[in-house]
Amino acid sequence: MSIEFLVATAIGALTAAGIYLCLRARTFPVVLGLAMLSYAINLFLFAMGRLVVNRPPLYAKGVADYTDPLPQALVLTAIVISFGMTAIAVVLSLRTFLETGTDQVDGVPDQSEDRDPGDRT
Amino acid sequence: MSGLHVIVEVVIAALLLLGGAFALIGSWGLARLPSLMSRLHGPTKATTLGVGSCLVASMIYFPTHGLAWTAHELLITLFLFITAPISANMIAKAYIHGLKTRVPELAEQSDVMPPVPPNATDWATFEMPKKDSAPDQE
Amino acid sequence: MQRLLPHPGLSLLLLIIWMLMLNAFSFGWLVLGLALAVIIPLFTAPFWPDRPLMRWGLPLLGYVGLVIADIVVANFQVARLILFRRNRDMRTCWLIVPLELRSAEAITLLAGTISLTPGTVSADISNDGQYLLVHALDTGDAEGEVARIKDRYERRLMEIFR
Amino acid sequence: MTALIAVPLLLPVFAATASLLFRRRRRAIGAAISIAATALLLCTNVALVMQAMRGEVIAYSLGDWPAPYGIVLVLDRLAALMLILTAVLALAVIVHAVLTGLDRKGWHFHPLFHFQLLGVNGAFLTGDLFNLFVFFEVLLIASYGLLLHGQGARRLTAGVQYVIVNLVGSTIFLIALGMLYGVTGTLNMADVLVRAGDLPVGDQGLFRAAGLLLLTVFALKAALLPLHLWLPRAYAGAAPTVAALFAIMTKVGAYAIVRTGPLVIGAQAGAYMLPAALGTMLLGFAGLLAARHLRPMAAYALIGSTATLLAAIALFEPRALAAGLYYLPHTTLSAALLFLLADLVVRWRCVEGDAIVPTPEYPGQRWLGVLFLTAGVALAGLPPLSGFIGKLLILEASLASVWAPFIWTLILGTSLVAVVAFARAGSTLFWKRDLTPATAGTGVRPNFRESAPAVFLIVCLVALTLAAGPVTSYMEATSEQVFDVGAYVKAVLVPLEDG
Amino acid sequence: MIATALHIALGCVTLAVLLNLFRLFRGPTAPDRILALDTMLINAIAFIILFGILEASTVYFEAALLMAMVGFVGTVAYTKFLLRGDIVE
Amino acid sequence: MLALMAALPFLGAGCLLALRGVDRNGQMAVALASTLGALALLLIHAPPVLDGGTSAFSVPWVPSLGLELSFRLDGLGLLFAGLILGIGALILVYARFYMPAQEPIGYFLSLLLLFQGAMLGIAVSSNVLLLLIFWELTSLSSFLLIGYRSDKADGRQGARMALAITGGGGVALIGGLLLLGDIAGSYELADILTSGDVVRASSLYPVALVLILLGCFTKSAQFPFHFWLPHAMAAPTPVSAYLHSATMVKAGVFLLARLWPVLSGTELWFYLVAGTGLLTALIGAVIALFRYDLKAILAYSTISHLGLLTMLFGFGTPAAVAVGVFHLLNHAIFKAALFMNAGIVDHEAGTRDVRLLGGLAGLMPVTATLGTIAAASMGGLPPLGGFLSKEMMLEEAVHTTWAGWLWPVPLVAFLAATFSIAYSLRFIFHVYLSARRDSYPAAPHDPSLGMWAPSAILVVLTVLIGLFPAPLTSFIVVPAIGAASGDIATSFHPKLWHGITPALIMSIVAILVGAIALWRHAILQRLWDRLGVPEAKRIFDRGLEPLVDGARSLSGVIHNGSLQRQLGLLFLVAIALGFEAIRLGGYATGGRETIPAPASAVAAWILLLAGIVAVVKAQRQRYLTLIYISIIGLVVSLAFIYLSAPDLALTQISVEVMTILLLLLALNMLPKTPRRLSSTPRRVRDGLLGLAGGGATGWAAWAIMTRAPNDPISSYHWERSYAGGGGTNVVNVTLVDFRGFDTFGEITVLGIAALIIFALLQPATRGPSGQRLREWVAELPHSPERHPMMFAVAARLLLPLAMMVGLYIFLRGHNMPGGGFIAGLIVSIALLMQYMASGFEWADQRRRIDEHSIIGFGVITAALTGLGSLVFGAPLFTSAFGYFSLPLIGKFELTTAMLFDIGVATTVFGAMMLALAELSHIAQRAHKEEPVDDNPMDIDPGRMLEADR
């Protein structure tokens, strides 16, 4: 088993779980799904710089091999942004629940939470 | 290979083994002990000590191997020793609160409720001092 | 002076930690550390009103040493319990420790000590602040244990916190 | 190259922070700053257009780090066009918002508004893909705030959907960027093109996949079938004034497709886009005909007309693109106009909200009717307004394509549908009278100044029509520039002195 | 000698973490799970230290430091939620 | 000049709208002035045109499209323009007197002028695209004019119907003319007219022809598009007279004439145009006989006559064109007169229903005389204009064969003529000549001069044309014919007496039969009513309503506002396109060797997967999912550490806890255990989608990780980091320098997020949400202790320590892992600990900085740092650093990047604080059983002791 394999499978699992949760009918699991997806993305972006053990990108004269620093910078930016976004999603779902009394993503009453609201006749 | 160096090596190795062992023991206790209050004993001590000895080991290791000596280990240890009891305390509070309020998932718990303290008071988790007797009105 | 250094002890602690954190000593860092050691307490002082008077120095150091020693020793006991004592033979029980200490800081320190030293975890305090609820993993006589705690730790803390 | 190119980014930042500091006391000052900054932005962008009209691509490397290693801002005709369009729209919207007191309906309208502008302008100016992502996020998060401005159950629910969909979109965006970097080792658009040339065959698939994922994200922003479902609810849920500003957002998606098409995605993307665009057109105008309220109507009009634009873009061919580019400002401004009118209708008639139902006569109704007629004419693409010329251009340019029969049928058919829809809505809203005295609760004197921004937009449309000659020639030059990737690369990637 | 000790220690910590995982899922009470998570975090710190020694690098220690701090905050938040529902009041 | 002529009516309309406080006469004067002015300009251009020449004028407009503002006046245009302006002038006068005295007519007249301008444009524009513009404008203005009586339902419906039909035709015409121009290679009429052979030979000719004919037929109300015209009669009578008889409806015929040299002369043309014309002529005439409403009768008669005109142009012979042009003139004259006449009757007798009229001859002699003559001309009775053109029409019909047969065309033409005589006689007799009634809706009398004079002029004209056709008309008709048929030599000899011709015989028979039909009208009417011909409007509605319903159901089914659907499709599209790309682009495995995984890594991996599964499974206990998700965060952080990304680890760790706290704060108010979960099939479907997406992403990651990097640009960053960026931590240098602009955007996002959270939660205590908050009851039983003592004490000690660490992390960030963002988070966490321990109120009183300002300060600092470099003439965001040394202190580094990083840290701190402050602010509002006191710790033995003393 290689580290690459572990990371790739982990990314896959996180993405799968994220997608599944994002497709739930209530805001809370959807937010969890978004969190999952952002884990997956952070790992993915990071992996795009290829994996290296114990070569942190701290410049020193004559050091030839190092981890690609750029993806790390991108991931940092991505982490921060997705954190801000998640925060908004969380607060928004809370606020919407307080306003409408339902935590259904489509804002429909609780009876039909597992249905597209359009399916209601 | 000076004698001192050998001793250092031995000490470091011993500390590492000790650390690993205690970390394992603590978690083992957590895994096997029958109820939360007893499980609480494992991590709060064993694990803390385990980490502590690892930290000490590294604190010795780096300077003795021609690397920069850092004291972050000290800081980490300090943090752990400050926080571990508090975490334990909060967890215990949450637990006895659960005991008191009979959350269904505690059906099979094997802990007994703590005894009531003397002279008509109760534990802080269960009850606040009566407002009239409460001193903080000024 | 009081207004410039609201927590002399804290400032000292911070300075020490600062110098420890740095990998290499330099006078510039020291100056910066001094500045921080003054500024940070100034900022955090409002969050720590009415501090108790403490005796810095030997008693405290002694206490710390004692506790560390106890931790090491007692951990082996707990390890033995965890590894070799069967659950049903475990004599767990609740202890109620009457307190003479009065300052929150002191009591917290005591409770922390109790939790770190093996066999006992401090779980709660009574709502009049006079008793400490402690859980013992395995003890023969509760009274003895309580007495040990009061004698070994609380007494020393009484000296440190006036 | 002067730093003028960065003014469209700095101005909003300072305007936003300034109005943030003026949020509580002296709101008037905040509003004044906000409007002034927007007007100033318009002037700046005029200057930038002048610069762009000289014809060469202007690159400005931030931090003095040469592209592709640093982030580079690129100004060409296309970027300048989008910038000035944004500024015009923004000016109308902000004035409308202040006149109607929308900015006082909730917190932080002005800061959010200018951060939105920051995001949009940044997206138009940057030549770096990841920086594009960052600005997408800026404009999105600001748009969340603006969408939710004023709140209320309906708006909040719409907001939840909008936010979540776009978060997922950003996720896909990042995956695409990651793959691009992983395969090509760069983030600069021009550099991607250069390196894509000598990619090993085994990497082509991954490279293309990244491109198509980008396309997916941009199509989501541009509301292209089947990724347009989010739009009606979101835009109809937002305050109409805000929705008017959002008319530019779908164009950001369109812009991104035009920009990255020749550089990153590749023209083969058109094969997927064109059918989707035609389908979107159909659904958009079906929604237009079906709408029972004015705001959804405007939302569907936006979808439909944007789809018309996307159909032209999807041909990935200079003449068609030029035609589309002429149509772009038209659809943006006229859709925004309809949203502003929806707001005025809601405000002036005081009953029935934006429902397309007859109401008792109310002051200002006839004036609104005239404005609505103009908007309808514009959106249906009837003469004498620019929509007609735009459609003629697109029809003529698409004649060569094998898809011509479908494009023609849909563009002409949807025009008719739009005519019918607007005639129905207009005659119900402004001709039919509800004579039952029960609902007669209207009669507040409307403030006709409130319609000034709408009139301003109409004036812009008229100008776009009268100046069709020069404008179209600008657009032709623009589309040639877009397809002349060689010049773009040459301008952006300055050779390093030390390799 | 140190190397072998290190690897043994690492093995112990790894095992410990798996034990924590068991307790984390087994529960039965929420405090049990919090405790398990807390312990898992402390073991992770140990792991980081050992890894640092193994790779002869100190750059990872801040991470450990931060973990100690943050883990505490997390644990308190979880318990406070159980006790009060509201963690900042 | 030509352009000015075309523009004048528009200018007039503009003036009318602009002018305020001008009385009716003034408004009429303005309108007349612009019309007559245009007429004058027309006459100035006339002479050369009458000699068979043309006068043209052109300015470029949209060269790339070939759309020019080019006008061209030839014979046909001159005739048509003359009609438009001449009759237009009369109509304006008529309208002035017709419209009710109390209502303002400015708007009405301006609409009329708008229409006039558009029509004029059609007549004189020589660029077909320009013609299209005017064409659509006529549809629009007629829509507005028909709907002028907007309070009447039939007005609105008539207007919508007219717009739908003519607009639809217009759309078809757009296509047709574009194709035509494409075939001919130019949109200039001059070029198109000369390229007839090319056009007719083109493969696209049929398409273009059909599309163009659709435009003409709808405009000119040809069967089956005729039905909008009668409904257009809801318009005020001047409109009917002007648009729907004299001019607009002739636009279609005019275009037929205009393009006749290009399009005519083919089988397809003959059968389509002549056939439609014949049919329409007959149907219109028949229906006209059985209508009661005067205007309806006239409308159907108009349809019928338009049919005749269409037929004539359809014949495809120059002679027929000649007749067509001549009849176009005649019909315009008498039909306009008749509409005005009907208007007068309506106006004075108070009704247009023939059943209530009759015997008006004695009551309103002038009107009766005019009406009778005009109607006679319509019926084609000698010696009037109508008679001449009808004779010639029949003559042409006789010589036209249909698919080899001689009889069909003459027969139908004869029938049409017969019926038209019948309804004309009916108009005369049933309105004027029959016995006088004893009561009418109003007291009929002749109107004022201004009202009947215009029609009188037209009646005189039709009489004169009948008597002296050649001298009066050929000077204008001949050039028109020349222009239409393309050859000047066409002979045109209108005479009253041609001798005994088949046409004459047919006319005589027609007159007799028509008289009989009128004599026995009652019977025929009963027959007709029993026939029950379908009502056109119902047909139209039956066509339109399904369209709307279809649109409604389609849109309703697809745009059902479901988030899940949109997300599902989004994932699906992304996955599908990804696979598609790999399929097309091909794929080869990479050669980069992989890193063997140690046991600990595998264990971490197991941890992660277990955590993921746990989170997904624990849907019902949301609190637990929050505990489980920490496992994932932990493992990810460890992965970052293990894979040499300390900066990432630090950030991940601190962001992690913030996220958890946020979720806990929110979850407190959200439902803890959802009642129901999704249905199983839906779960399976989503699961499969998830697996596909996860598989694809994981595979992509694997594919790229296992191939060698492609000379990434980051090598440059590595080399320049210290030399050019003044820092050894390349990641941080990248963040604050190489890509500082990204970071700037990123902190902006964070700041905005905080602002939005504030804006969201601030009003949450009002309205329904506030109601819910007040009624909110905790789901779980709560412990009364708010601020546990031990935690409070510990927090007090940890606060300064944490701040120290934060500052340290910040300072070293440029060279070692760390930096502004992490520092900001650490400080926020430290402070947050204080909030948790001692309560929001208590802690907040001790921190008196407004978060908004902090955020603003942070963003501004970062921006100004970026801007600062301009001062030194360097591009934006250019960083500078230097090593300084002070006595005692020694050598130290200062970088602008650090200033930038301060901005970062400040923004982060402000954002965190603002968000948390608002969230706990909400919680404060929620219903609590015990009152809030603001003590830092609930049990404080020391305090209690003092209290006891």
Ligand code: NA
């Ligand atoms: Na960053």
Ligand code: NA
């Ligand atoms: Na940073």
